[in-house]
Ligand SMILES: *[C@@H]1O[C@H](CO)[C@@H](O)[C@H](O)[C@H]1NC(C)=O
Ligand SMILES: *[C@@H]1O[C@H](CO)[C@@H](O)[C@H](O)[C@H]1NC(C)=O
Ligand SMILES: *[C@@H]1O[C@H](CO)[C@@H](O)[C@H](O)[C@H]1NC(C)=O
Ligand SMILES: *[C@@H]1O[C@H](CO)[C@@H](O)[C@H](O)[C@H]1NC(C)=O
């Protein structure tokens with residue numbers, strides 16, 4: 001009986017001793033980490049109290065346990081059961097692992113990387129885990145405002161793309177009053193970023209502002225002066241400038257070139273006639289005087305030839321200005 005009591009005491013004592021050897025720890029991190037799209041991010045994970053985690057298993061995973069975001073087992077990294085989206089992008093920083101600090105670095109974060117990450121740590125006789133939220137953000141494009149006739153109403157449209165998280169859009173007039181849109185649309189692009197589009201009925205002559213911002217207070221703003229006609233310059237205006245204005249300019253420049261060529265030709269003919277006259281002059285003094293009279297008349301004809309085309313300098317200027325009258329009409333339309 002005494003020996004049974006003795007064994008029980010031994011058993012209890014030994015289990016107490018074993019319990020004191022099994023070191024309990026707590027796994028901790030920060031609540032959330034914000035990272036810009038395409039940047040590198042470090043997700044913290046540590047043990048308290050401070051202890052060596054070199055011999056422990058460290059598993060980083062998104063809500064589903066397997067495949068892992070990153071696995072550290074038997075003292076080294078194991079990439080055989082890794083989520084394909086993290087291939088070549090994760091690194092367990094082991095510099096301070098002997099003191100229980102082993103953050104995870106994720107390179108070039110994508111929109112899909114957003115979400116909850118679990119840091120699960122297991123020693124031979126204990127385990128623990130913590131959760132860290134990763135929020136990936138992106139500032140979208142500068143909003144573009146343009147006008148359009150939409151279902152026979154004159155409207156102004158504002159568009160911006162590339163936002164993370166989801167963006168919202170506000171229209172304001174030049175007095176700072178909010179303008180309520182008649183239609184608004186938000187959609188995801190191929191990179192899981194958000195695009196936003198908003199339509200208002202075109203206000204009277206004023207300066208309208210479109211502000212787009214996401215929930216982490218990143219924003220972009222554009223303003224547009226509505227002209228007296230009530231239409232801001234649109235892509236179509238730019239289009240007509242390229243399709244109408246520049247070809248017209250090209251035609252004008254081409255005709256100027258032709259005119260110059262013509263003038264040059266006429267001038268060389270004139271000089272030819274003059275040089276022929278000079279040859280004749282050397283022949284005979286008597287004939288020279290007669291020829292001189294003829295020469296004058298020839299010069300008269302060639303001069304008349306030039307003026308017949310109407311290409312003296314003053315005419316040239318007026319001709320060049322003629323097409324610019326309808327042209328101004330086009331470019332300001
Ligand atoms: C991983 O990155 C290294 C260097 O950054 C590169 O040489 C290698 O091709 C990459 N592997 C994959 C599978 O992308
Ligand atoms: C490791 O710990 C030391 C001391 O606290 C610190 O200076 C160092 O930056 C840490 N290394 C990493 C990679 O965090
Ligand atoms: C980052 O990721 C994007 C899309 O996944 C890729 O197009 C880009 O080349 C990557 N950049 C670097 C520096 O790896
Ligand atoms: C991260 O995103 C979650 C869910 O979208 C949100 O509840 C949390 O406030 C965000 N954290 C930060 C720091 O923006």
Ligand SMILES: *[C@@H]1O[C@H](CO)[C@@H](O)[C@H](O)[C@H]1NC(C)=O
Pocket residue numbers: 150151152153182
């Ligand atoms: C166009 O304007 C009319 C009258 O103001 C309005 O009833 C109609 O809903 C508008 N249509 C659109 C598409 O905004």
Ligand SMILES: *[C@@H]1O[C@H](CO)[C@@H](O)[C@H](O)[C@H]1NC(C)=O
Pocket residue numbers: 203204
């Ligand atoms: C625009 O001007 C007209 C008359 O000038 C007025 O009736 C209308 O309420 C104005 N609209 C806005 C949005 O200010």
Ligand SMILES: *[C@@H]1O[C@H](CO)[C@@H](O)[C@H](O)[C@H]1NC(C)=O
Pocket residue numbers: 174207208209223224225
């Ligand atoms: C239009 O309004 C915005 C914001 O109020 C201002 O920054 C901008 O200078 C204004 N533009 C013009 C042309 O008045």
